[in-house]
Amino acid sequence: MRRCRGGVPSDHSASRARQLFRLMEMPVPTDLPARRQPAQISRLGPIVVFSIVPSLISLLLIHYPAFANAFVLLGQMS
């Protein structure tokens, strides 16, 4: 569970707070943090893991001739 930082509830506790306000049939305050959209955030997960991170690692490996030659071979064959 996420902690509240500086008195501002995290999205998780904000969600619970919304539920409590609704249960008590009180108007929900507008200054609660916006709901997270887990689907949109996690959709980028595979892109980071399979695209961005390996790009950076490979660009570092380019300086080693063995890997540079391997990448050239990959280009000639694929």
Next chain:
Amino acid sequence: MSATSTTTSAPIHNSTRWVQLGLGIICMASVANLQYGWTLFVLPIQHQWGWSKAEIQIAFSIFILLETWLVPFEGLIVDRIGPRWMVLAGGVATFLAWFVDSRATTLGMLYLGGAIAGFAGGAVYGTCVGNALKWFPDKRGLCGGLTAAGFGAGAAITIAPIRSMIETSGYQHTFLVFAIIYGVIIVVVANFLRAPAAEDLPAVSTIKVAQGTRDVPPQEAVRSPIFWIMYLMFFLVAAGGLMSAAQLAPIAKERGIADATVIIFGFSMPAIVAALTAHNVTNGVGRPLNGWISDHIGRANMMGIAFAIEAVCLAAFGFFGTTPMSFIVTDALVFLFWGDIFSLFAATVGDAFGRQYVTVNYGIMYTAKGVASLLVPLGNVLTQWTGSWHAVYAVGCGMNVAAALLGFFVLKPVIAARLTLPGQSTSAENAYPDEEVPRRRAVGS
């Protein structure tokens, strides 16, 4: 969507989708020389500026890396906005890449050109393969393979004029002229590309291979066992082939083939050149051919058969490729069953995870070839360690056997358990889930 409506729409989609496939192949052919034409420019660049070959080839490595690794990222965008804008951006980047190369006076500029070219290549490749998979749920193997093969075929057509122009007008002028030609072709053709709407799809009854019942987003696809089985198989076959190919030149030298001459169809040529030419042809032909067979006998069956034959061919190359002609033939056979990874896995990703996210899902699968390339230096270490390239071929052979066994005994049961033949579905909706999604996407594409 009802079965009736899909059946009546068949005459409309048939011409449209083949046109879309043709447009995709034109784009692929136009972007291909960023990859295959590069080798023609290396020596002229070296003569002009005095940089070492290794320094110049770093630009090509940057190109290959970005082309490979950025495909998932580009696929994510394509699945949201459609193919037109991504291919258009790829066309502009194709122009920019070779324009920068034509003006490059420093290695940094050359590397910048390589990076832009990497984006362009990945954008066009990933989008066009993905679009073929979307338009042809009944012929994914054939059409994914044709699109992938178009990449090599396009290069073959224009290698001669590029070589000629470099000799007559210099490499910088050639870069500029072909930057304009390729850029204009891709930008123009991109405007006619679109993703299929629901009514463009073929009759469900024409699909002969098992399909998933819904469109699976990438974050869900990468958590499924079928994805990782395929990723492992892709990696094993790609790595086995790459490690073996890296040993071609030393093997040819050791066997005295490097200096031998052969006569093929009345033409005399060095055996090593004949071997490279033959394996480039079979590497391209194998993609649609094996993909087409997989459309009829099932993906897992075809993968099992192809990778088993590939293992046999690698062994045959190791044992029997001792004369120039047997070297050429066995090497060509190895690549006939290696290139098909680019059609078989693309098609299977489309079958398993549906159309809506197929570009990004296949883009992620495609990165297995990049991971495989990281294993090539290990092959060289193995050769040095054992003092012979035999160990590399044994490992490559073993990798293909493992992939074949995975195909027959792991992937096939998983496909049988998780995917269904559209004809066995209770309704046509199972074959084309989320009908409204492609309608919306077609508008934006």
